[in-house]
Amino acid sequence: MPTVTLIEAVTMAMDHEMSVDEDVVVLGEDVGRNGGVFRATDGLQEKHGEDRVIDTPLAEAMIAGLSVGMAAQGMKPIAELQFMGFMFPAFNQIVTGAARLRNRTRGRLSVPLVVRMPYGGGIHAPEHHSESTEALFAHIPGLKVVTPSSPARAYGLLLAAIRDPDPVIFLEPKRIYRMVKQEIEDDGEAYPLETCFIDREGDDVTLVSWGATMHETLLAADELADEGISCEVIDIATIAPLDMPTIFDSVEKTGRVVIVQEAAKTGGVGSEIAAEISEHRLMSLIAPIGRVAGYDAIMPLAKMERHYMPQVVRITDEVKKVMDYS
């Protein structure tokens, strides 16, 4: 069983699916010869050929728009955008094209497309290379938005995304691309979408997060356990559509929630989760819902980014605040 990093698991999933389904193709800037700027497509062109691992001209809108046309013909493109900060030219095509085609044609045409993009801060990257704007996608009906927090989830969720008959935005937390390794069987087993993962069971407070900040959230849970606070930790994994029942069950048990996101606080996915809990489980709450988020500021450049991103101490502070209620 290979021991792989998160980014190697991404490669493994694409390689597996390209091997079993000839309709699956990879396209994007530098994905072929270069194997992707982060090496997510390393070796794929050598193995599957230039016709299936396609270096495109440099134009993000084109990559997305082209993929819509290919998908409408029954191909299953996996489009790579190099960084989430450069997705905005493609956003028009994702929103007006990919997300709507099934609905616009009453199911006659559909877009089985995956748009992969690395996102998030913490790697001291240049400007526009560190943002987390997942809420923009989560707001769009017709899209699914998925992010893994571990190598195993990267493999299983990406397989599910490729096999999904609708467009999936697959966000890769680049800060943890090579942080940990896991043993993964390359067996083609997909994980379910629209399903949260309970990473740790606990009784006092529910911590909800996704992507790279799952790392800090679990560290915070460790620290808090030492202080006698028992945290249940949930990785939502599928940002849209959200699996709220799993979160509700946990809230019924703990009565306290802290949501951790790297994205700016206002209008974030955490806001939606908090609103859902307020609407449907208010009476289960014994404390206000806490949110630890990126500040409502432009993502700072490298020197200051650590102050912007949720650190373990911010999470433990917030948990202690909600623990004051009983």
Add this chain to the structure above:
Amino acid sequence: MPTVASFEVSYLQYLDENSQAVNDLPDFAKDTNLLTGLYKDMLFARTLDYRAMSLQRMGKMGTYPGTLGQEAVGVGSGSCLGDDDVLVPYYRGSNTMIQHGVKPHELLLYWGGDERGSDFKNPRVRQDFPIAVPIATQCLHAAGVATAMKARGQTGRAVLTEIGEGGTSEGEFYEALNVAGVWNLPLVCVINNNQWAISVPAEMQTACETFAQKGIAAGIESLQVDGNDVIAVKDAVGRAMEKARSGGGPTLIEAICYRLCDHTTADDASRYDDPEAREEAWAKEPLKRLGDYLVNLGAVTKKQLEEFEVEAKEAVEKEVEIYFDTILNNPQPVGAMFDYLYAELPEKTKAQREEVIARDLRAREGG
């Protein structure tokens, strides 16, 4: 200094504005039955257009983008589409779509506010794209369809897309031509240069002498045709499609005509149009051009042309009847707004679907 690149843009015209043949006609145009058919199709287009306008004015249909004066562009282009080709139309593409096999009542349904109008039932057009409203986005979809055809080695198929001259100012237009050039895609793009992007005239869109030469910047064959001459349009698009089907790569064709109607029913061109220019354009319009030619040739009589008008009106009314019957007697259930979002509706959204259905039911039961 040496010249490292140079280019020319040719202009194709067979019938001049006096309906005189100025060039040897292509073979298909020697068949007067075929030309009469094209005339009838353009007449149907114009009749449908007037009827759509009146439906909108009566409050029986939504905003509608007219095609008056542009019938030769749509009919001429669309007549070149084969069973295996794919059309990726823009919002003024009604006539091209009808030529390929979209039913006119489907267009009325779409502009009347019913999504089923884009669920084309004719097997010939099941792979065609619905009308693209966001400007120039369709060019990339078309390039994507062409990419799929090429990747699968499907020679004998090609993609036709269309755009207004204003749309060529969008980056996505150029991005599509660029990739079509680099990958030698089976793609034909027709620019309907009707002189106006709502109120902005063509000369305010570009400093180029022609819109066609934008394709030369992408390294693809590009030419200009008289968009009031259906023979020229059909000849140029037909040859370009055949070239694309046989692996010869993409073509950009600028068809020059004049928008004789408002931009849409929500527009009032009298605020900006030049009445003299419009009057001049009426003298060049495509139906008169071909009709006079056929009459001069003795292929049809003026009386026959009048009979064609009656036939066109009857045919349009049949489509209007289907449209009314559908919206009045067979409306979409409200749950349909959820039924095609995904292959399977997410759990989280199911309650909203049930809510809208229940509210609709209560409202109707309550009278």
